[in-house]
Amino acid sequence: MSAPRILHVTEAMGGGTAAAIAEFARSTPQYEHHLLGRLCPGSETATAADFAASHPAGRGLVGFALAVRRAVARARPAVVHLHSSWAGLVGRLLLAPGGPAVAYTPHCFAFERDPATTPPGLVRAARRAERALAGRTRLAICVSPREADLAAALGLAAVHVPNTTRVRAPRELPAEPAPEVVTVGRIGAQKDPHFLLRVKALVTAEADWTWIGGGDPALEAQLRAAGVEVTGWLPPRRVGVRLAAAGAYLHTAAWESCPLALLEAGAAGLPLVARSIPALDSLGLDPALRTPEHVAAELELVLRTGQPSRPRLQEAFAARHTPQAQASALTAAYEWLLDAAVRAGLPVPVG
CATH class of the missing domain: 3.40.50.2000 (Glycogen Phosphorylase B;)
Structure with a gap:
């Protein structure tokens, strides 16, 4: 049976965000996961093997926006899952109501930046932008209770889906005398x-x-x-x-x-x-x-x-952060999005 398609979108596919996106895909193999993201040379933590298909991310912000449009047209996803601030901004501005369901994972809101090292105007602008885009977000999938509380305060429907990791290595005793x-x-x-x-x-x-x-x-x-x-x-x-x-x-x-x-x-x-x-x-x-x-x-x-x-x-x-806990919470979130689309009479493309 064909599986609903999830398109993950991130401006920069590297470091912890890339690893988190890959875990989302691994935890829910019942969906067909696609990726649009610009690789960050030297900090790759996920591979193409984690996704059914990868889409080029373009150059610069305009190129990224055009790439999002093309990927949505080609992949015909049931859900577009936006990751981090830039993808959240661009994706929610581009994707019109009546299209695929939009999920958004901030991976830490930009307005959470330390005010001691960040211009106050930038923090205020980030908060205003998030509040303005709340109505274009079907569901905020948040990786900490704090993030879910912040999303709810902005007016977003929000759920907590715990991060997890499958990285394992045998424990060794630290060298003495200098651990x-x-x-x-x-x-x-x-x-x-x-x-x-x-x-x-x-x-x-x-x-x-x-x-x-x-x-x-x-x-x-x-x-x-x-x-x-x-x-x-x-x-x-x-x-x-x-x-x-x-x-x-x-x-x-x-x-x-x-x-x-x-x-x-x-x-x-x-x-x-x-x-x-x-x-x-x-x-x-x-x-x-x-x-x-x-x-x-x-x-x-x-x-x-x-x-x-x-x-x-x-x-x-x-x-609280096992693969099983993530799989259960993320499946519930995606199914809620798909059910909401059906109730609204919207198409739910499958692979």
Whole structure:
């Protein structure tokens, strides 16, 4: 029997967003998943094998908009699933009511950016744009309870679908006497490497420090100057192996949704030391780790004992983000979209 077709659209297909989209496709094989996304050389975390078909994304914003039109015409999807801010903006402006159902996953709203490092006008503009486009969104599929609450406050119908990961690697004991503190992600303002460097300056325990990923050259240079190894982007399996050999995972982002790196580190058996921000608090991680001093003290404990101060929080976090939990929630979301289209008398194309 033919399957309803889902077209995933993202402006940049790299890093955590790409990995999250690939997991959405893997979790719901009962649908035919297509992809439109511009590859980010060096930070690929998904492959063409994860999708039934891939569509070119064009060059520049205008080229991307034209590519979205072409892909929708060719693929005839039942659902267009927009991922992240630019795709959410372009896709919702282009797709007229009466066409395929529009789902939107922000992967962290743009207005969540740290006001200390972002022009206030940009934050206000992002919030106004999201509110204006709410009426052109059938459903917001959000990867954290915090993101779902923000979407609902904007006037969107919203559901929480947990992120997950299938990256697995055998756990190895960290080398003595210097275990490794590992961070994963794009090096930029969102991941806040300056916060990490403040934590590092406070930690007295001997440890090697590694940032898996790449990004802003100036920030990369600051990390290296402070004794942090910057690996550049690695294939997912190599990331899993590096995590499995580490002693602790440190996450210092200033704003987030539900980062795949935390799930991958947890799957590798690492104790998680994650800076407290609203999104991670909503996921049930430790809300006490707000300052560099709090984070450094927790990291010292992990490096000394191999355990976080509140291990049950991490166990519950892992239990809520399984492939089975994602498959159940995402299937319910897609079926709701398809049923709503049928009730509205709209066509539901199948592959």
